[in-house]
Amino acid sequence: MHMVIIDEAVFSPSYVPERLPHREEQIQQLDALFGGWLRNPGRHYPRVVLLGRPGTGKTATLRRFWSTIKNETNVKFVHINCFIYRNFSTIIGEIAKSLNIPFPRRGLSKDEFLSLLIEHLRERDLYIFLALDDAFNLSADVLSTFIRLGQESDRLGAFRIALAVVGHSDSMINNLDPSTRGIMGKFVIRFPPYTRDQIFDIILERAQMGLAPGAYSDEVLQMIADLTGAQSPLDSSKGDARLAIDILYRSAYIAQQSGRRQITPEDVRRATKEVLFGVSEEVLRGLSLHEKLFLLAIVRALKSTNSPYVTFGDVEDMYKMICEEFDEKPRVHTQLWTYLSDLRDKGIVETRLNKRGEGVRGRTTLISIGSEPLDTLEAVVTKLIREELQ
Numbered sequence: 180m181h182m183v184i185i186d187e188a189v190f191s192p193s194y195v196p197e198r199l200p201h202r203e204e205q206i207q208q209l210d211a212l213f214g215g216w217l218r219n220p221g222r223h224y225p226r227v228v229l230l231g232r233p234g235t236g237k238t239a240t241l242r243r244f245w246s247t248i249k250n251e252t253n254v255k256f257v258h259i260n261c262f263i264y265r266n267f268s269t270i271i272g273e274i275a276k277s278l279n280i281p282f283p284r285r286g287l288s289k290d291e292f293l294s295l296l297i298e299h300l301r302e303r304d305l306y307i308f309l310a311l312d313d314a315f316n317l318s319a320d321v322l323s324t325f326i327r328l329g330q331e332s333d334r335l336g337a338f339r340i341a342l343a344v345v346g347h348s349d350s351m352i353n354n355l356d357p358s359t360r361g362i363m364g365k366f367v368i369r370f371p372p373y374t375r376d377q378i379f380d381i382i383l384e385r386a387q388m389g390l391a392p393g394a395y396s397d398e399v400l401q402m403i404a405d406l407t408g409a410q411s412p413l414d415s416s417k418g419d420a421r422l423a424i425d426i427l428y429r430s431a432y433i434a435q436q437s438g439r440r441q442i443t444p445e446d447v448r449r450a451t452k453e454v455l456f457g458v459s460e461e462v463l464r465g466l467s468l469h470e471k472l473f474l475l476a477i478v479r480a481l482k483s484t485n486s487p488y489v490t491f492g493d494v495e496d497m498y499k500m501i502c503e504e505f506d507e508k509p510r511v512h513t514q515l516w517t518y519l520s521d522l523r524d525k526g527i528v529e530t531r532l533n534k535r536g537e538g539v540r541g542r543t544t545l546i547s548i549g550s551e552p553l554d555t556l557e558a559v560v561t562k563l564i565r566e567e568l569q
């Protein structure tokens with residue numbers, strides 16, 4: 180079998196790459212808030228909230244930042260996954276475990292546990308950089324406890340704790356009582372959803388590290404980037420690098436299992452179908468007759484090429500042929516553009532502008548379908564058209 184994937188490890192969820200493209204600013208902000216304390220800890224309480232939707236690199240950025248610092252310091256990094264550890268006793272237990280502190284499992288009050296922790300830090304002259312990841316899983320009460328712990332840890336002479344709280348949205352902080360909210364106050368670093376171009380850079384680096392040379396083309400990476408990247412920061416469902424990397428890996432796997440050396444657009448469609456919901460038949464049924472004919476034209480035009488994209492012009496030609504086939508009078512050019520934007524809004528097709536556009540009208544908009552194998556889509560759309568014409 181041809182090896183398409185040459186390094187599985189770079190696709191594992193825990194892998195943190197050397198470079199994190201497009202997160203330079205966030206790393207700098209972390210350094211501004213924590214760098215001084217980490218290199219010479221104790222004199223104040225550094226704290227931050229990292230906010231961004233899933234897959235925007237919050238955890239990776241935190242880990243990358245830490246790895247640039249760790250050798251210079253007597254601080255320990257304690258990372259708590261709050262999806263798994265949700266209540267006070269399991270979190271304090273995890274902290275104790277990662278510091279090798281022998282802790283009684285029960286029998287102490289919350290305050291006694293906290294005092295014991297601070298006491299141990301003082302005795303061993305240790306400091307901790309505590310990351311509460313996915314902290315929206317915690318109750319406001321538990322989250323407040325750890326935010327205040329840092330504030331109060333100087334009772335024994337030094338601020339022994341730095342805190343990073345990670346979440347998806349402002350509501351995690353807004354739900355806290357005003358005085359605790361005040362402690363986190365203005366220390367917020369935001370992680371905007373990755374745009375298509377940014378996702379492209381990220382998966383290109385991953386492909387260079389993990390896939391055989393020649394196994395991937397720019398076009399295939401672009402296709403994944405278009406599917407997963409945000410078109411604007413307001414695009415609320417997109418911008419997830421984890422999803423993009425996952426689709427890349429699955430596409431590579433499918434190519435490899437099929438005994439091919441190269442990932443094809445159809446591999447990407449199959450891979451995407453595994454991780455996203457495909458287009459539902461209900462949505463297709465709701466399209467007008469000519470919108471269905473136009474969609475069928477996109478599908479057929481894509482099938483006739485090996486490229487992930489076709490131009491609007493190609494589709495228009497195909498549409499006219501299909502109208503002839505079904506004995507329908509073609510709709511006018513401008514109407515077709517309306518269909519296209521509707522199909523895009525419904526998530527059935529993606530569009531992008533051809534950067535190397537030759538400037539010929541209709542040749543500059545590229546259309547692709549990433550979420551559904553073309554054969555399935557063609558069969559369903561054809562069936563629906565026939566039903567409607569009967």
Ligand SMILES: Nc1ncnc2c1ncn2[C@@H]1O[C@H](COP(=O)(O)OP(=O)(O)OP(=O)(O)O)[C@@H](O)[C@H]1O
Nearest residue numbers: 199200202232233234235236237238239381420421
């Ligand atoms: N800028 C980047 N460069 C390279 N890889 C990245 C980048 N951002 C994220 N990734 C990768 O995407 C995946 C998800 O990133 P990460 O776990 O940091 O996201 P997150 O924002 O913490 O998500 P969640 O909120 O779901 O925990 C990881 O595999 C990570 O390595």
